[in-house]
Amino acid sequence: MFTASTKTIQTTKYVFLLGLATATLCAGVPDASAAGYTVQSINSPGPAMHMSNNGQVTGFYVAKCTTFSSQPKRTICYNAPWLFDGKRVSKLSGSWPSNANAKAVSVNDAGDLVGADLTGAWFYSSGNVAYPDSSVSGTSGTRLFALNNVGEAVGMSYISGVYRPVSYSYAGIPSPILSPGYSVIDINDAGMIAGWYKNIANVEQGFISVDGVNTIDIPNLAPAINCRPVRISQADAYGFAWVAGNCAGKGEI
Numbered sequence: 001m002f003t004a005s006t007k008t009i010q011t012t013k014y015v016f017l018l019g020l021a022t023a024t025l026c027a028g029v030p031d032a033s034a035a036g037y038t039v040q041s042i043n044s045p046g047p048a049m050h051m052s053n054n055g056q057v058t059g060f061y062v063a064k065c066t067t068f069s070s071q072p073k074r075t076i077c078y079n080a081p082w083l084f085d086g087k088r089v090s091k092l093s094g095s096w097p098s099n100a101n102a103k104a105v106s107v108n109d110a111g112d113l114v115g116a117d118l119t120g121a122w123f124y125s126s127g128n129v130a131y132p133d134s135s136v137s138g139t140s141g142t143r144l145f146a147l148n149n150v151g152e153a154v155g156m157s158y159i160s161g162v163y164r165p166v167s168y169s170y171a172g173i174p175s176p177i178l179s180p181g182y183s184v185i186d187i188n189d190a191g192m193i194a195g196w197y198k199n200i201a202n203v204e205q206g207f208i209s210v211d212g213v214n215t216i217d218i219p220n221l222a223p224a225i226n227c228r229p230v231r232i233s234q235a236d237a238y239g240f241a242w243v244a245g246n247c248a249g250k251g252e253i
Helices: none
Strands: 007-019 023-027 047-051 057-068 074-084 089-091 103-107 113-116 122-124 128-130 139-147 152-159 164-171 184-185 193-198 203-209 227-231 240-252
Touching: 074 103, 074 113, 103 139, 113 139, 122 139, 122 164, 139 164, 139 184, 152 184, 164 184, 184 227, 193 227, 203 240
Parallel strands: 047 103, 203 227
Antiparallel strands: 007 023, 007 240, 047 057, 057 074, 057 103, 074 089, 103 113, 113 122, 122 128, 139 152, 152 164, 184 193, 193 203, 227 240
């Protein structure tokens, strides 16, 4: 209930089902079933950030700290990625300079990673690191957010001074997708992309793109409530995928 001079923040999660072929959106969640579970400690050196479909996990940890004696005396610490391959955790600090401050944000089934350091976005594969913002790419300020099992990452980048969504493959050049004003969040193996933009009412609106060009809006919980997707599932045999996200709205009377 709203009363005079009262402001309320409402936050909730949403889940929608998208039909790849029919583009029909249906709200709902499947019946939960408890088939049993196991718990495994992986003894990671730092927080986990993402898990692949086959159980590989990545995150980052403090790899180096430097204390400066000049006044004011201060200590600066730098991070590096770690990877759990299902059996053991490997610290990957050797693939970056010790002061790079590299943090991984996504991992795929092959153990490839994407993330960023003080230089910018990077793509890690088989012990090697590639940076999208190379001297020949023509892009700057790139950030990669998600990576699928086809080796395609999505993120945002400045291209000709315009900030817009891009796709990127290891050692390649960022390719523009969608239009400026859209923000991408996640991608599955079918190439379906989830993201958000501000609609004509200046409200954050979630969307799905099945081709990197056209978009399908995900209905917000209410016209004035901002909604952003955070994950899109793999497409099933019928071309359907789940999209999960968060909605937050502010009411005032």
